[in-house]
Amino acid sequence: MAFLLGCEKAAVEFPTKTVFSGISLGVDEGDRIGIVGRNGDGKSTLLRLLAGLVQPDEGRVLTTRGTRVGILGQADALDTAATVKQAILGDMPDYAWAKDNRIKGILAGLVADIPGDRLVGTLSGGQRRRVDLARLLVGEWDVLMLDEPTNHLDIRAITWLAGYLKTMWRKGQGSLLVVTHDRWFLDEVCLSMWEVHHGKVEPFEGGFSAYIMQRVERERLANLAEQKRQNQLRRELAWLSRGARARATKPKFHVAAAQALIADVPPLRDELALKRMAMARLGKDVVELKGVTEAFDGHKVLDDVSWIIGPGDRYGIVGGNGVGKTTLLRVIQGALAPTAGRVKIGKTVRFAVLSQHLDELTALGDDRVRQVISRYSRRTMLDGKEMTPAQVLEKLGFTKVDLNEPVCDLSGGQKRRLALMLILLDEPNVLILDEPGNDLDTDMLAAVEDVLDGWPGTLLLVTHDRYLMERVTDHQFAIVDGKVRHLPRGVEEYLELAAAREVAGAVPPGFTDAEERAAGAVADEAAALTATAGAVPAAPKLSGGEQRQLRKLMASNEKKADTLRGRIAAKQEEMAAADPSDYxxxxxxxxxxxxxxxxxxxxELEWLEAAEKLGE
Known part of the structure; x- marks a missing residue:
């Protein structure tokens, strides 16, 4: 594969820290790389370094002549006086894109609800993000770099983006680098991972699930001192391997190997025990909605909703932006009286809400974290154990150094974790989380999930992070046409419902006038392109003999792989017993x-090829 860009012995230093020290890496054609690491370790800086936007203090950045690099930063540079159409398409004449199914599919997938003649300055932050992403995708690039592309996107748009990126280039062409905390997205689009930590970049083969497996195994074999971090990763792996996604998409021998790794890991949640504890704190009645209707300016956001939320229920709420998720949460809390119907709230219910904007921390000002937690003498129950405020903070990834930091100087992710701890210390029995994953890296998301696993109460979660939704809730519900609809098959069912309701490929108003829309009516073709993005072609029909041969090959490869793993384990034991000075x-x-x-x-490659031919 052809080399496109990279760096050689590159070092980057800021006035207060060394971000990278002597890193050498390369990006080849066909690479699909996910970049993970703790907040502040340099993921965004790495993208900017490779894109040539940051110059190394030592070493050099290498780029093959003629390589076109597109980068999506965390902040956009859109002209506020430009229209949406101008921001996305620039000076491109209508005839140049009106028959381009690729561009029309991008418009339909990302900005279908934003008129093209609206000014950028009037858009919300989420709308500007989607406009900037559409602007980038319209271009043609050899290397595409995306920094947190899923921020402000709903689950449907995230799924569309993943499908588009998987079919953007032909196999073996183009390169993609993605920085994101969305672990489902990483697993969906990435073939390899880079972990950024302590001034270096460590590569891993496979997507996020494979990265977790390799990382746990490497830490186990090296017998690292970070035992708490290892246990956290193994709990994460337990969910990955036991979940529907692992059973559906991973080869059998991969799942078997994962099951062996987590044989001694307990289930993530003891649902029965948590429900018993929740009932002891809440009683039988929590919240009941009967015929609730809420309307704004004559538009029904909630329409005759009846819903019972019981003690210990862990519910996730999904839906597009603006469909009424926040309204529903306010009605459930009693903060908003419905237009019609009634809300019955149990007498013992104590609500706690983690908002998106963390307004609850504003009053703390420049108080240090140590001072804040010293005001709380009470302990809280997590995972069946009493914990002090300091222990909860430690569980949420705070170090002793962090305790001396003023609250106002904490990173966004640290503030979100501190706010969650303060909420838990107030001992609510109904916890409402609105986008709790914002600003958190993948390690800290796992820490928050670990805390929530042991929290005994009723949990309501609103998030666009599909992985987080399926990880910490037991049932998912969608708001569709003002109704609250149960999703027995989870987020996948919601996406099917959303796809069935949409006219995919339709060009948003304000991009073309009436005559151009009539003359260039290629939306049907774009709809077909969008609908089939990421689809796996049906496997060709095989004869009975061919099927038997392929299955025989798969079974043989599984046995051979198991034998080799046994030999590797024996060699590793031999290495552990050998003289460490005998190099x-x-x-x-x-x-x-x-x-x-x-x-x-x-x-494994042979096994996968055989499985694809069989359509398994």
Missing amino acids: LALGKIQEEITQMEDQIEEL
Whole structure:
């Protein structure tokens, strides 16, 4: 594969810290790389370094002549006086794009609800984000770099974007680098991962699930001191391997290997025990909505909604932007009286809300974290144990150094975790979380999930993070036409409902006049393009003999791979018992292990090819 860009012994230093020290890496054609790491470790800086927007203090950045690089930053540089159409298409004449199904599909997928003649300055932050993303995708690039592309996108738009990126280039062409905390998105579009930490970049093969597996295994074999972090990752892996996605998409031997790794990991939540504790704190009645209707300016946001929320229920609420999720939450809390119907709230209910904007921290000003937690003497119950405020903070990823930081100087992710801790210490029994994953990196998301797993109460969650939604809630509901609809099959069912209701490929108003829309009526073709984005072609029909041969090959490869794994384990034990100063012997053992790992990789590729031919 052709080299496109990279860096050699590059170092980047800021006045207060060294971000990178002597990193060397490259991006080839066909790469699909997800970039993860803790907040502040340099993920965005790495993108800007490779794009040539940040100059290294040492080393150099290499780019193949003629390589076109497009980058989406966390903040846009859109002209507030321009129209949406001008911001996305620039000076491109209508005839140049009116028959381009690719561009029309982008408009339909990202800005279908934004008129093209609206001024950028009048848009919300989320709308500006989608306009900026559409502007970038309309261009033609050899390397595409996206920094938090899913911010402000709803679940439907995130799913569309993943499908588009998977079909944007032909196989083996173009390169994609993505910085995001959305773990479902990483698994969907990425073939490899880079972990940024402590001034270096460590590569991993496979998507986010494979990255978690490799990271846990490496930490286990190296017997690292970070035991708490390892246990957290193993709990994450437990959900990955037990979930529907792992069963549906991972080869059998991968799942078997994962199950062996997590054999001693307890279930994420003891649902029965949590419900018992919730009933003890809440009684039988929590919230009941009967025939609730809420309308604004004659438009019904909620239409005759009847819904019972019981003790210990863990519900996720999904829906597009503006469909009424926040309105529903306000009605449930009793903060908004419905136009019709009634809301019955249990006498023992104590609500706590984690808002998107963290207004609850404003009053703390420049108080230090240590001062804030010292005001709380009470302990809280998590995972069946009593915990002090300091222990809860530690569980949420705070270090001793962080305790001395003023609240106003904390990062967005730290503020969100602090706000969650303060809420838990107030001992609510109904917890409402509105986009709790904002500003959190993947490690901190796992820490928050770990805390929520052991929280004994009723949980209502609104988020566009599909992974987080399915991870911490037991049932999902969607707001559709003002109704609250249960989703037995989860988020996937909601996406099917949304797709069935949309006219995909329709050009938003304000992009073309009436005659151009009539003359260039290619929306049907764009709809077909959008509907099939990311679709897997049906496997060709095989004869009975061919099917038997392929299944025989798969079974044989599984056995061979298991045998090789046994040999690798034996070699690893041999290495552990060897003289650590005998570098020649250790090197020879490691070489043998590497050869066996390469053989396993070849067997897995054959297994996958056979499975694809069988359509499994």
